[in-house]
Amino acid sequence: MRPRLMVENAAYRLEGPLLFLHRSVEVGYNEAVEVVGSDGGARLGRVAAVDLDTLSIELLESSSGLGLAETRVRFVGEPLRFGLGPGLLGRILDGVGRPLDGGPPLAVERRLRIDGLPLNPVARATPRDFIETGISAIDLMNSLVRGQKLPLFSGPGLPHDRLAVAIARHARLRGAGAGEDFAIVFAGIGVAHDTADFFRRSLEQSGALSRSVLFLNLAGDASAQRLLTPRFALTAAEYLAFSCGKHVLVIMTDMTNYCEALREVAGAKGEVPGRKGFPGYMYSDLASLYERAGCLRGAPGTLTQLPILTMPLDDIGHPVPDLSGYITEGQIVLSRALDRSGIEPPIDVLPSLSRLMKGGIGEGYTDADHPALSSQLYAAYARAVQARLLASVVGEDGLAETDRRYLEFGARFERELIHQGESRTLEASMAVGWALLRRLPAGELTRLSDAQIAVHLGAAR
Amino acid sequence: MSHACIEWISGPVLRARASGPFALREALHVGPDRLLGEVVSLHDDLLVAQVYEDTTGLRPGDAVVGGGLPLSIRLGPGLLGGIFDGLLRPLQGIDSAFVAAGMGNAAKSRHDFRPMVRVGQLLEPGSEFGRVAGAREHRCLVPPGRSGQVLRIAAAGEYAEDEVLCVLRDAVGREHELAIGEVWPVRLPRPAAQRLPSDTPLVTGQRVIDALFPVALGGKAAIPGGFGTGKTVLLEALVKACAADVIVYLGCGERGNEMAGAVEEIAELVDARSGRPMSERTVIVANTSNMPVAAREASIYCAVTIAEYFRDQGLHVALMADSTSRWAEALREVSGRLGELPGEGGYPAYLGSRLAEFYERAARVRTLGGDLGSVTLIGSVSPQSGDFSEPVTSHTTRYVRSFWALDVTRARARFYPAIAPLGSYSQDAEKVASWWSGVFAEALGAVAAGDADWQALRRRFLTLLAEQTRLERMARIVGKDALQPQQRLTLLCAEVINEAFLRQSAYSPKDAYCGPQRQARMMRLLGRFMDRAEAALARGASPEAVAALPVLRPLQRMGDEVGENQVDALVALEAALEEDFATLGKEVGDAA
Numbered sequence A: 001m002r003p004r005l006m007v008e009n010a011a012y013r014l015e016g017p018l019l020f021l022h023r024s025v026e027v028g029y030n031e032a033v034e035v036v037g038s039d040g041g042a043r044l045g046r047v048a049a050v051d052l053d054t055l056s057i058e059l060l061e062s063s064s065g066l067g068l069a070e071t072r073v074r075f076v077g078e079p080l081r082f083g084l085g086p087g088l089l090g091r092i093l094d095g096v097g098r099p100l101d102g103g104p105p106l107a108v109e110r111r112l113r114i115d116g117l118p119l120n121p122v123a124r125a126t127p128r129d130f131i132e133t134g135i136s137a138i139d140l141m142n143s144l145v146r147g148q149k150l151p152l153f154s155g156p157g158l159p160h161d162r163l164a165v166a167i168a169r170h171a172r173l174r175g176a177g178a179g180e181d182f183a184i185v186f187a188g189i190g191v192a193h194d195t196a197d198f199f200r201r202s203l204e205q206s207g208a209l210s211r212s213v214l215f216l217n218l219a220g221d222a223s224a225q226r227l228l229t230p231r232f233a234l235t236a237a238e239y240l241a242f243s244c245g246k247h248v249l250v251i252m253t254d255m256t257n258y259c260e261a262l263r264e265v266a267g268a269k270g271e272v273p274g275r276k277g278f279p280g281y282m283y284s285d286l287a288s289l290y291e292r293a294g295c296l297r298g299a300p301g302t303l304t305q306l307p308i309l310t311m312p313l314d315d316i317g318h319p320v321p322d323l324s325g326y327i328t329e330g331q332i333v334l335s336r337a338l339d340r341s342g343i344e345p346p347i348d349v350l351p352s353l354s355r356l357m358k359g360g361i362g363e364g365y366t367d368a369d370h371p372a373l374s375s376q377l378y379a380a381y382a383r384a385v386q387a388r389l390l391a392s393v394v395g396e397d398g399l400a401e402t403d404r405r406y407l408e409f410g411a412r413f414e415r416e417l418i419h420q421g422e423s424r425t426l427e428a429s430m431a432v433g434w435a436l437l438r439r440l441p442a443g444e445l446t447r448l449s450d451a452q453i454a455v456h457l458g459a460a461r
Numbered sequence B: 001m002s003h004a005c006i007e008w009i010s011g012p013v014l015r016a017r018a019s020g021p022f023a024l025r026e027a028l029h030v031g032p033d034r035l036l037g038e039v040v041s042l043h044d045d046l047l048v049a050q051v052y053e054d055t056t057g058l059r060p061g062d063a064v065v066g067g068g069l070p071l072s073i074r075l076g077p078g079l080l081g082g083i084f085d086g087l088l089r090p091l092q093g094i095d096s097a098f099v100a101a102g103m104g105n106a107a108k109s110r111h112d113f114r115p116m117v118r119v120g121q122l123l124e125p126g127s128e129f130g131r132v133a134g135a136r137e138h139r140c141l142v143p144p145g146r147s148g149q150v151l152r153i154a155a156a157g158e159y160a161e162d163e164v165l166c167v168l169r170d171a172v173g174r175e176h177e178l179a180i181g182e183v184w185p186v187r188l189p190r191p192a193a194q195r196l197p198s199d200t201p202l203v204t205g206q207r208v209i210d211a212l213f214p215v216a217l218g219g220k221a222a223i224p225g226g227f228g229t230g231k232t233v234l235l236e237a238l239v240k241a242c243a244a245d246v247i248v249y250l251g252c253g254e255r256g257n258e259m260a261g262a263v264e265e266i267a268e269l270v271d272a273r274s275g276r277p278m279s280e281r282t283v284i285v286a287n288t289s290n291m292p293v294a295a296r297e298a299s300i301y302c303a304v305t306i307a308e309y310f311r312d313q314g315l316h317v318a319l320m321a322d323s324t325s326r327w328a329e330a331l332r333e334v335s336g337r338l339g340e341l342p343g344e345g346g347y348p349a350y351l352g353s354r355l356a357e358f359y360e361r362a363a364r365v366r367t368l369g370g371d372l373g374s375v376t377l378i379g380s381v382s383p384q385s386g387d388f389s390e391p392v393t394s395h396t397t398r399y400v401r402s403f404w405a406l407d408v409t410r411a412r413a414r415f416y417p418a419i420a421p422l423g424s425y426s427q428d429a430e431k432v433a434s435w436w437s438g439v440f441a442e443a444l445g446a447v448a449a450g451d452a453d454w455q456a457l458r459r460r461f462l463t464l465l466a467e468q469t470r471l472e473r474m475a476r477i478v479g480k481d482a483l484q485p486q487q488r489l490t491l492l493c494a495e496v497i498n499e500a501f502l503r504q505s506a507y508s509p510k511d512a513y514c515g516p517q518r519q520a521r522m523m524r525l526l527g528r529f530m531d532r533a534e535a536a537l538a539r540g541a542s543p544e545a546v547a548a549l550p551v552l553r554p555l556q557r558m559g560d561e562v563g564e565n566q567v568d569a570l571v572a573l574e575a576a577l578e579e580d581f582a583t584l585g586k587e588v589g590d591a592a
């Protein structure tokens, strides 16, 4: 067999996303191919299995319009790569990195595997740089740090896009690094046209478009391509962070669309479905995306991820949020109930969590009393929600005096701390937090030291 | 060495035609990069293998080479302080920040060897033939299954860990070559002379574990909990502080940042008991969630084999595995690729027996060499949607003796560790009761009449916490106001136990670790509080009056405020408690 680049008339079966060929070339598993149909359109694919006589190709873009007769396959001889170079920022690309903005082709300085490689844990540096997002529920209660992957768990119709844009606009370090802006990589995965437009316009209005690159796989685009979009976007982000030394913020929306595409493709390949029809390897697959975030020892750039996913039926136990939560470093959960009562952003702090918060706040990072304040607010708000539950059954009159105080605290916590018109500095968020705690009896504040009570709450007692 | 030739490849599974003999489970080198793999089935001259690394680029015609041995790892003193991937290849000292397939094995470490036997001496499995200097002196033992007369023994000096230093000839004339390190197949448990019962707990420094749900040395414990409930932080707290001689920490399918953080923290810690750097007693095995799945399946066996190896040195070893669910999922994924029939939840039918085999490797033993050693296994479980009825959790409950169930409501209120007193249990509690009596006697002196011991206090705490759940359910129907004073007092006492004793932040400088003696003092103090509170109630004081006592706040914060050896502060707190109740008694008396 002579190695050949282009193969014709070898296809003998086409089944869903799988194209079967008689083998006439030396090819390796998982190497990239380009499949050109009689329509002239080129589609990306990869070698899914290969034996002595045949091979199967998984089409990574739509297979519709393909036939057997005039299909040609070009073998690349290596896994799928994305050519990247200077001039990336400011561009708008499709879901697989082809220009959509009428601009020139991308300059290519390096060609990187879109699957990336696992970061050696030993090469990672612990993320510690507090990012001020301007959102109290995040900054004060679930702090984000540079190099973290912190998804928004939202629901259909909730204002997650607005929140993501607000964060992208405000996101900055405090103190010395305050001047540095993030480069923004936006991956729209199966998003509606108006969502994509909203992000583009918002970035434009805030002057951030020139430091952003957009990858758009729209709702109308082939669903198989959705599996590639975050990979292309993350490859670009890694290039910007680890080759160009930038601080990169990646917004990926909507990861639920990604997972649905994964389910669809797995089904078409005839794989055994797991929970809710999603494939059993979805955890590892999602991890291969989410784990592409972090800081490297001795490297100037960092990669921070802010994926967005919509929880089907607002169910946090659904496989998409559930598996995501097991991989990401926390989650910011949006609540329909809060949204209905006009709280904006409607962040439910109880199920929310930032796992890397502890390393980036407190003495020497934000404020020495930040951890205790946050912990006390959590304890109190959890009590308040409990009291609210109790009151909904036995009525407010059936509550003990302390529980009534908590009830009032809970309402104020939502209206005054979670709800906010404009961005707040961390100091402003903390001031609201202390003011709220003044309304509770000192005996209840078991998460604060005597000194903290004296300094911050003393005036009221 | 046998050869085969790839005929089909897809993902981590390949079929190859063999031109020599292969054995089931034989370790393989595959393709030009010599990727690691393992034979999973044989049919005539066709073999099916799984590859532990990224197989991109492998093609029909590529070579498969068998090494003649099942998947094995090199064990030796050089493991301590290291961090390895799931197949025990070192992650330190790699130039690139990324891990690529075809990574090399560990460079062979060199050690200062001193012989301990003479030519002609008769050695059995477990006999010591030499020693290696180091932070902890390492004993070179005759591996299981080898024995005989010493034919040759090396002189003192520096040697590589695989150099032959001692040769034995056994009764049938076979020769055995021994080195500082030894190679052992990971799926085979290392034998011991005898399994022994255990009456000593593995002290973890976590109150809720040691005092309420202890695990014995050689025991097995599981930590099930949904995401964010505190599995990893709890395991890391144990890695850092528990009273074992050697810790094996397995990050199995979890986050890279967590592993990096653990490595960083352990490097800075000093073992309070030995005064040596904590890293010297720790071996880290990391297969993060983005590393190859097939290697994840093997990683748990590598880790437990390392644990057994140090056990055989006469040491107490604890293995923390985070998370066993990711291991089970890897098993499921590989099984699916092999086309096996899926059982419950898609897991292969042998999930239960594999879990049983794993946990069975926990034991307190008399080693072949006659020493006492133990392997304690502690695994986290990550049930989907936090639902404990799923297969991995439900199978695990059948094999572990200590069960630390994490509760999402506690975690959401940032009440840590979020171990639910109601859903958790320990079958080792009875066994360690007399050990605890010893601690109580040491910390508090002779037991005065009427003072409860550990077992009574533990039972009292647990009953109270169970009662709390019942009463809270009741209050949800009738309202708290409608509860009897006795019941309201029960709720108050339970809250105090929760706040003062069960809550223990892993990040609190004073409270991250709580030694048994401090635990004993705190338990006794809380027992005293309950006694006094009940007496006050009997004399007519209201639960609300008890709740308003000034001592309540310092009592509830004693974990955070009173450090490890501040006995005086606890004594002062007890005095304040007595005074407050005396005052309350007087007020009630005056009112009557």
Ligand SMILES: Nc1ncnc2c1ncn2[C@@H]1O[C@H](COP(=O)(O)OP(=O)(O)O)[C@@H](O)[C@H]1O
Pocket: A353, A354, A355, A356, A358, B225, B226, B227, B228, B229, B230, B231, B232, B233, B234, B416, B417, B418, B504, B505, B506, B507
């Ligand atoms: N014992 C603890 N003390 C203090 N904080 C804790 C403790 N356990 C968990 N946490 C907090 O909860 C977060 C999630 O815990 P983690 O152990 O990572 O959860 P899991 O492994 O179950 O997903 C941590 O980042 C930390 O902030």
Ligand SMILES: [Mg+2]
Pocket: B231, B232, B233, B254, B322
């Ligand atoms: Mg964890």
